[in-house]
Amino acid sequence: MTYLIKEIFYTLQGEGSHAGRPAVFCRFSRCNLWTGLEKDRSRAICQFCDTDFVGTDGEGGGRFASAESLARAVEQVWPSTAMEHRFVVCTGGEPLLQLDDGAVQALHAKGFEVAVETNGTRVPPQGIDWLCVSPKIGSDLVVTSGQELKLVYPQLGGEPSQFEHLNFQNFRLQPMDGPDIEANTRATVEYCMKNPRWMFSLQTHKYLGIQ
Numbered sequence: 001m002t003y004l005i006k007e008i009f010y011t012l013q014g015e016g017s018h019a020g021r022p023a024v025f026c027r028f029s030r031c032n033l034w035t036g037l038e039k040d041r042s043r044a045i046c047q048f049c050d051t052d053f054v055g056t057d058g059e060g061g062g063r064f065a066s067a068e069s070l071a072r073a074v075e076q077v078w079p080s081t082a083m084e085h086r087f088v089v090c091t092g093g094e095p096l097l098q099l100d101d102g103a104v105q106a107l108h109a110k111g112f113e114v115a116v117e118t119n120g121t122r123v124p125p126q127g128i129d130w131l132c133v134s135p136k137i138g139s140d141l142v143v144t145s146g147q148e149l150k151l152v153y154p155q156l157g158g159e160p161s162q163f164e165h166l167n168f169q170n171f172r173l174q175p176m177d178g179p180d181i182e183a184n185t186r187a188t189v190e191y192c193m194k195n196p197r198w199m200f201s202l203q204t205h206k207y208l209g210i211q
């Protein structure tokens with residue numbers, strides 16, 4: 001299996017239940033809901049993406065010919081003095097187009113807890129420690145359980161309440177970044193305060209000025 005990786009970097013998890021936790025980010029190239037090209041955005045199923053996941057030309061990115069070589073690259077950016085609390089977030093793009101049992105096993109073998117950020121349209125491999133699903137209105141959600149459901153809000157044609165019956169431990173609402181970020185942030189605060197099943201998720205890395 002060859003893995004196409006946009007970038008690999010060490011930072012703090014910025015969002016969701018693990019916000020503030022040191023983590024290696026492994027950003028997989030490609031997505032099934034958008035090509036990643038601006039010319040296609042208005043026709044995409046997911047139109048609000050804040051991420052460049054095209055190609056393999058980012059920091060630490062490349063084509064990795066095996067799960068072992070990918071896990072080695074992830075391990076390389078973890079601080080060499082810290083043997084414990086190893087944590088990797090597989091994101092993208094859509095990581096579940098590529099992440100397989102072998103990659104999860106290789107990361108576990110290096111002592112990493114494995115988290116995944118996914119749009120929930122593909123069945124995940126075995127053994128993921130923290131599965132965060134972020135449903136996109138207009139796509140077919142096939143992942144209906146996990147540790148965290150993190151909905152970007154607001155999305156036209158989608159109400160948070162339609163996801164509340166799903167089997168997740170945490171329900172998070174994250175304001176949609178873009179031209180309406182201020183209004184979206186206020187609306188998200190208001191929604192959570194009226195519906196305490198939902199907790200607010202701030203994209204803290206964007207305010208901290210980290211990756």
Ligand SMILES: C[S@@+](CC[C@H](N)C(=O)[O-])C[C@H]1O[C@@H](n2cnc3c(N)ncnc32)[C@H](O)[C@@H]1O
Pocket residue numbers: 031048049050051091092093094095117118119120133134150152174175176177178
């Ligand atoms: C770039 S996506 C990659 C992982 C996967 N494709 C997904 O959509 O979950 C990582 C996270 O960023 C969120 N996200 C993307 N664009 C956003 C935006 N404009 N504002 C807020 N969150 C956004 C996604 O919903 C997801 O939770």
Ligand SMILES: Nc1nc2[nH]cc(C(=O)O)c2c(=O)[nH]1
Pocket residue numbers: 011012013014015025051091092117205210211
């Ligand atoms: N610091 C930081 N935290 C993040 N949490 C989810 C991210 C993503 O792009 O998937 C992300 C990211 O790009 N940076």
Ligand code: SF4
Pocket residue numbers: 031032033034046047048049050051053092093094119136
């Ligand atoms: S599904 Fe995720 S990676 Fe794909 S376009 Fe949407 S936010 Fe971006």
Ligand SMILES: [Mg+2]
Pocket residue numbers: 050051
């Ligand atoms: Mg991001």
